[in-house]
Amino acid sequence: GAGVSQSPRYKVAKRGQDVALRCDPISGHVSLFWYQQALGQGPEFLTYFQNEAQLDKSGLPSDRFFAERPEGSVSTLKIQRTQQEDSAVYLCASSLTFPGQGQSYGYTFGSGTRLTVV
Amino acid sequence: QKEVEQDPGPLSVPEGAIVSLNCTYSNSAFQYFMWYRQYSRKGPELLMYTYSSGNKEDGRFTAQVDKSSKYISLFIRDSQPSDSATYLCAMSGDYGQNFVFGPGTRLSVLP
Numbered sequence: 001g002a003g004v005s006q007s008p009r010y011k012v013a014k015r016g017q018d019v020a021l022r023c024d025p026i027s028g029h030v031s032l033f034w035y036q037q038a039l040g041q042g043p044e045f046l047t048y049f050q051n052e053a054q055l056d057k058s059g060l061p062s063d064r065f066f067a068e069r070p071e072g073s074v075s076t077l078k079i080q081r082t083q084q085e086d087s088a089v090y091l092c093a094s095s096l097t098f099p100g101q102g103q104s105y106g107y108t109f110g111s112g113t114r115l116t117v118v
Numbered sequence: 119q120k121e122v123e124q125d126p127g128p129l130s131v132p133e134g135a136i137v138s139l140n141c142t143y144s145n146s147a148f149q150y151f152m153w154y155r156q157y158s159r160k161g162p163e164l165l166m167y168t169y170s171s172g173n174k175e176d177g178r179f180t181a182q183v184d185k186s187s188k189y190i191s192l193f194i195r196d197s198q199p200s201d202s203a204t205y206l207c208a209m210s211g212d213y214g215q216n217f218v219f220g221p222g223t224r225l226s227v228l229p
Contacts, residue, residue, distance in 0.1 A: 033216060035219075042222050048216055112160075
């Protein structure tokens with residue numbers, strides 16, 4: 001597709017429910033990132049994939065958060081036993097290049113999934 | 119102290135004004151600097167990208183990086199109401215795998 005597609009756009013979950021958020025990156029993009037954006041704040045890094053390899057998951061806030069990208073394209077962010085503090089917009093971004101290549105590389109972000117835990 | 123600081127605003131200016139947006143940072147390893155624009159309920163959109171120190175101009179936008187002061191700026195000339203959005207600075211180390219974002223500055227350009 002022309003851009004990064006995320007689904008669902010909105011998700012309301014009861015506390016304790018499991019949720020799965022999907023990201024379809026731009027075709028051929030090597031790098032894929034997940035960010036969490038709380039209201040009124042900048043995005044905060046969660047995890048990074050280069051193709052199917054998860055190279056950095058240092059930003060995942062707890063072991064309730066899990067991400068995968070099994071075939072190096074679509075990625076899923078799963079949150080188990082959701083808590084109210086998980087309420088945020090979850091942004092996915094992809095890039096044609098990967099960090100360290102020493103050339104201009106910007107992320108293309110999706111519009112995000114707004115998760116509300118009630 | 120956060121790694122990247124940015125005045126959250128809101129900043130209101132009249133149409134046609136020159137806007138100056140700024141970020142300061144504490145990590146001297148940062149080499150890549152970006153400015154993103156984010157409209158309400160949308161993902162951030164890349165505006166400007168700069169590597170290391172210096173200036174970069176693109177149309178009405180100019181990005182400046184002063185690594186000695188750990189200070190970056192975005193200038194918007196002839197601001198338009200359509201520029202009303204939140205502006206996020208982001209930066210990364212030389213071999214960083216993720217960007218650290220500032221909290222964003224809300225800008226309103228009044229017609």
